Amino acid sequence: xxxxxLGMNHRTAPVEVRERHSFPPSRxxxxxxxxxxYSSVRECVMTSTCGRLEFYAEVDDYESGVAQLKQFLKNSxxxxxxxxxxxxxxxxxxxxxxxxLRVSTGLDSMVLGEAxxxxxxxxxxxxxHQAGSVGKVLxxxxxxxxxxxxxxxxxxxxxxxxxxxxxxxxxxxxAQIGTLVGKRVLVIGAGRMGTLVARRLRHERxxxxxxxxxxxxxxxxxxxxxxxxxxxxxxxxxxxxxxxxIVITSTGASHFILTPENVREAxxxxxxxxxxxxxxxxxxxxxxxxxxxxxxxxxxxDALTSVVNGHIEARREHIPLVNEIIxxxxxxxxxxxxxxxxxxxxxxxxxxxxxxxxxxxxRLFQRCPDLSDREKMLITSATMTIVSRLLHVPVTRIRExxxxxxxxxxxxxxxxxxxxxxxxxxxxxxxxxxxxx
Numbered sequence: 406x407x408x409x410x411l412g413m414n415h416r417t418a419p420v421e422v423r424e425r426h427s428f429p430p431s432r433x434x435x436x437x438x439x440x441x442x443y444s445s446v447r448e449c450v451m452t453s454t455c456g457r458l459e460f461y462a463e464v465d466d467y468e469s470g471v472a473q474l475k476q477f478l479k480n481s482x483x484x485x486x487x488x489x490x491x492x493x494x495x496x497x498x499x500x501x502x503x504x505x506l507r508v509s510t511g512l513d514s515m516v517l518g519e520a521x522x523x524x525x526x527x528x529x530x531x532x533x534h535q536a537g538s539v540g541k542v543l544x545x546x547x548x549x550x551x552x553x554x555x556x557x558x559x560x561x562x563x564x565x566x567x568x569x570x571x572x573x574x575x576x577x578x579x580a581q582i583g584t585l586v587g588k589r590v591l592v593i594g595a596g597r598m599g600t601l602v603a604r605r606l607r608h609e610r611x612x613x614x615x616x617x618x619x620x621x622x623x624x625x626x627x628x629x630x631x632x633x634x635x636x637x638x639x640x641x642x643x644x645x646x647x648x649x650x651i652v653i654t655s656t657g658a659s660h661f662i663l664t665p666e667n668v669r670e671a672x673x674x675x676x677x678x679x680x681x682x683x684x685x686x687x688x689x690x691x692x693x694x695x696x697x698x699x700x701x702x703x704x705x706x707d708a709l710t711s712v713v714n715g716h717i718e719a720r721r722e723h724i725p726l727v728n729e730i731i732x733x734x735x736x737x738x739x740x741x742x743x744x745x746x747x748x749x750x751x752x753x754x755x756x757x758x759x760x761x762x763x764x765x766x767x768r769l770f771q772r773c774p775d776l777s778d779r780e781k782m783l784i785t786s787a788t789m790t791i792v793s794r795l796l797h798v799p800v801t802r803i804r805e806x807x808x809x810x811x812x813x814x815x816x817x818x819x820x821x822x823x824x825x826x827x828x829x830x831x832x833x834x835x836x837x838x839x840x841x842x
Contacts, residue, residue: 410500433453527551571605
């Protein structure tokens, strides 16, 4: 059963398309459970972030599997996107493996080497595990991806300076208004990204940080961690908007937090002071019509690209080394994937040999009741060594063949199965990992 990745990201789809196909974390398990109705999809993990929506799956075959993933995506949304196919990419087999490992290392992120993506890959795996949509293949693949991401961060400088979408948002605000010193900044959202933004602002000598959140308690916790600023509940948003110079918003809301009406009301209280809004949420927190309110600048997450490109040149020199790490882990996964076909017959052979050995040793001990415990131990050890040495060559040979020539390996497996009357495994119709080679 081959591997596929179907998705869209910040390179292939603008934010207005990505937001229509985003899934909040609270719905992730529900989405993956619903995937069980699609018969060609055997295992599935979904990654849904501000910059991407991707499905990694092991399917019966490429054609039906990709078709069902696309159908699921169309069926799961309430708003239609014209020409959805043009925004999607599909990676098959080895390409899907390489792509996930590039994602986990930050090479495919809007901010090169961003640290948050590895945590998001882990979270996607955990959610799929909870939904029961992960089997042996995706368990192994995501384990490899997480290990690759860790290796890239510890062995290279790809993640230097802890750059992130949140820090890029702060840089964009500074670029728009000239300086952050002494400015009043409103951070809307006290989740992971909002907290990162607030931490970054703490080091920018801003005049005041206000954290607004649906849960006042959570906003207060962020302020307590910062040791500065104040927390407000969302109903008082117009009052703090009226005082702010900058707004950076990142919530998980499914509706607009900032509307032309509440922004216009706030601006009416300070008509001469401009307001810069940086919206890094997907779906967006700020209605695009807010940009039409006089003296308001509005920038969504896709506007970060120009800022990001100016700050990551030093990281680019580490890309070749990260690619080497990726190649090593891709090869390791491929070897495991390709040798899976040999595992059933090897296990069956070892189990049969051990069963024969154990029965004969037990029969011997019954016939020779005067054997001491030490003599029994020596006999048991000797028989185990004999079995191990007899099986070592055929088992090793089959594993090696499975990693390099699966057709020949399956021929050996069939012969071995016939000679020892073992249960015959079915040869996989397609390995899935050789597609890109």
